[in-house]
Amino acid sequence: MCALPLKHAGHSVTIIERDGGDRESHQAGIGMGLDVYRLLAQHDRIRRPFSSRNTQVQLVKHDGSVQVMAYGRGGITTWDAFYYRLRSLFDGHVSSYYPTAPQSSDKDGHVSYESGQEVIDIARDDEDDSQMVLTVRNRDTQAVSKIRADLVIAADGASSSIRARYLGAHDRRSVGYVTWRGTVPESKVSEATLQTLKRSVSLHRTLDQKQHCVIYIMPGPDGSLEPGERLINCAWYTNESPESLDEILTDRIDGHRHRNTVPAGRIRTEIWDARVKAARDKGMLAAPFLEVVEKIERPFLQVITETDPPPHAAFEDGKVLLVGEALCQLRPHTGFSSAHAAFHALCVHEYVRGRMTLGEIDDSVTRFARLHWWQSLWYGEMYQGRKISALVAACHFWWHATVDRFRAWRTGRKPLLRVGAAAQADESVVAAVAI
Ligand SMILES: Cc1cc2nc3c(=O)[nH]c(=O)nc-3n(C[C@H](O)[C@H](O)[C@H](O)COP(=O)(O)OP(=O)(O)OC[C@H]3O[C@@H](n4cnc5c(N)ncnc54)[C@H](O)[C@@H]3O)c2cc1C
Structure with a gap:
């Protein structure tokens, strides 16, 4: 960039x-x-659009009802689409995403x-x-x-x-939780699930409030924005102890322990299957979230670090x-x-x-x-950590935000x-x- x-x-x-x-x-x-x-x-x-649009952030409750948390237009693209666009703009690099240089x-x-x-x-x-x-x-x-x-x-x-x-x-450092991630083609989920998820960043907290999931729609293969070809992206956050990290970070194929990411195809099948089964049997996830999680074929895992x-x-x-x-x-x-x-x-x-x-x-x-680090810490602790840590982070965030506002007012610059x-x-x- x-x-x-x-x-x-x-x-x-x-x-x-x-x-x-x-x-x-x-x-x-x-x-x-x-x-x-x-x-x-x-x-x-390059004038070709390369992101899926969303208009709101919503909370999907356990009974499937939806509460809008914030309105606002935003775009989500994929790492590949963004990387290859920047490469095309920078050195004319040719890819299936951008076959000709601008x-x-x-x-x-x-x-x-x-x-x-x-x-x-x-x-x-x-x-x-x-x-x-x-x-x-x-x-x-x-x-x-x-x-x-x-x-x-x-x-x-x-x-x-x-x-x-x-x-x-x-x-x-690792902050004590991980995210299980994966994608499902839009065409593979039910109409009801698609209707719930469309044009939104959707959040869901498990009943015990110890896990949360984020789902949104993003471009598909080669950056396709065609409805049906786009991908539903799911990030499912779970707290993990050091012992459980050792287990879930162990590669399915060669047995080595990954540091921060287990790539797609390398998570041990029995571990993923057990997580999905627990979510299903214990009724942990709302129906649209469970459907997406169950249909992920190649999950990957990221340890959240900061x-x-x-x-x-x-x-x-x-x-x-x-x-x-x-x-x-x-x-x-x-x-x-x-x-x-x-x-x-x-x-x-x-x-x-x-x-x-x-x-x-x-x-x-x-x-x-x-400023934004404290904000990300606040949200992270609110969803996955302790309420008191979230409160402390929120206080820090609002203090820095207030100082930012004051400086903007004093200098005439934008916050x-x-x-x-x-x-x-x-x-x-x-x-x-x-x-
Ligand atoms: C291959 C890859 C795929 C990713 N995919 C996703 C994704 O799908 N979704 C998502 O949300 N995030 C993804 N990320 C992470 C995300 O892009 C970045 O974490 C974030 O955008 C910050 O970008 P950054 O440029 O600061 O750091 P990074 O994206 O981490 O880039 C740092 C780059 O520096 C290079 N580098 C490091 N040390 C050296 C060195 N000594 N000499 C030369 N080069 C060095 C690395 O190889 C890397 O390419 C990905 C990152 C990578 C590297």
């Missing part, structure tokens, strides 16, 4: 990626918040996407103090090379080695910036990770074009992270908080994007 505005502003941009160029997704949805729309409104050159502009900078290259060190250039030097290892040949850059944007995820290098922090919001995002006099989950990993309950990363991309653009100072970008992205009126204010931006 950061690379696009820089390319469009004429900068020379290299993405260094440890894994391959064609990525296998987890077949899960990505919520597109306001900042994703803002970024796309400015930098998307129109380029004479003003675009030179770009390259270097896959299979791992950053193993970062330092100031001895000969030219204004530059950074990255040491990069080719994962195939093990050859090590150096790359010089005026600016390093560290988007290396929640286990970021660059974050660890500057903050000394290896603080990614990292603390850091004190700083900028290092080496502003030549190194942490963004996305390298800066801070939020819990998934607010569906905000992509919007979080998009906000960083917009700020990086403002910083590079001189409209934001180093102090301003550092302050904005760290406050933005802290950072992305809920309620602040999120609605830019509806025109949302309307301008081909979602």
Whole structure:
């Protein structure tokens, strides 16, 4: 996301990626918040829509009745559809999602996407103090090379080695619960279930209030938005003890213990079957949720992890910036990770074009992270944790939100908080994007 505005502003941009160029997704949805729309409104050159629309967040009760929790237009796409769109826009990468590259502009900078290259060190250039030097290892040949850059944007995820290098922090931790995820083609569920779930993000809490499920509809294969081809995505959250984690994270095929994710096809069949049976026998899930869970053929599992919001995002006099989950990993309950990363991309653009100072970008992205991190913690504890922890997190969140409001009033800038009126204010931006 950061690379696009820089390319469009004429900068020379290299993405260094440890894994391959064609990525296998987890077949899960990505919520597109306001900042994703803002970024796309400015930098998307593809006009084809690529997200399913929803108009509300609703609570589905045990008897199947529905209570609307919030109205608001939103879009959900898939990780693959988003990744391949960004790749198409960045370097014209050809995929089944985007077989042709969008129109380029004479003003675009030179770009390259270097896959299979791992950053193993970062330092100031001895000969030219204004530059950074990255040491990069080719994962195939093990050859090590150096790359010089005026600016390093560290988007290396929640286990970021660059974050660890500057903050000394290896603080990614499990929060005590997991999500069982999977998809079902829309065409495979009953009409009654489809009617309940359509155009909504649907939430359901089990009767004992210890588990919850989130379901929404997202694009299907190759990003298809055709009704019937789209996928129903289900995320079912359960608390797990360390012993049970050892069991459920053990690979069905080779028996090794995964760290945070058991990919589709690797969950032990007897474990998944037992979970579904318990849900059915104990009447834990409302009918539409049980139907979707029962029809998931290839579930996968993610341990929910988080990292603390850091004190700083900028290092080496502003030549190194942490963004996305390298800066801070939020819990998934607010569906905000992509919007979080998009906000960083917009700020990086403002910083590079001189409209934001180093102090301003550092302050904005760290406050933005802290605010939404507390919100994600509040929601997570409310659904899966203890009421008292949820209350404490809510108090922190509202304190930071109040400070944010006050600062916005004092400086005349927009608040950072992305809920309620602040999120609605830019509806025109949302309307301008081909979602
Ligand atoms: C392959 C993949 C599939 C995913 N699928 C989904 C999904 O379906 N649904 C969903 O909600 N979320 C998914 N996620 C997670 C989600 O995209 C991100 O967690 C979130 O959007 C934050 O993005 P990020 O760019 O900050 O971090 P990440 O998406 O974690 O990206 C970090 C990238 O940095 C690379 N990297 C790490 N260390 C180095 C290094 N030393 N040198 C070079 N490269 C390095 C990683 O390979 C990775 O590609 C997926 C992530 C990945 C990597």
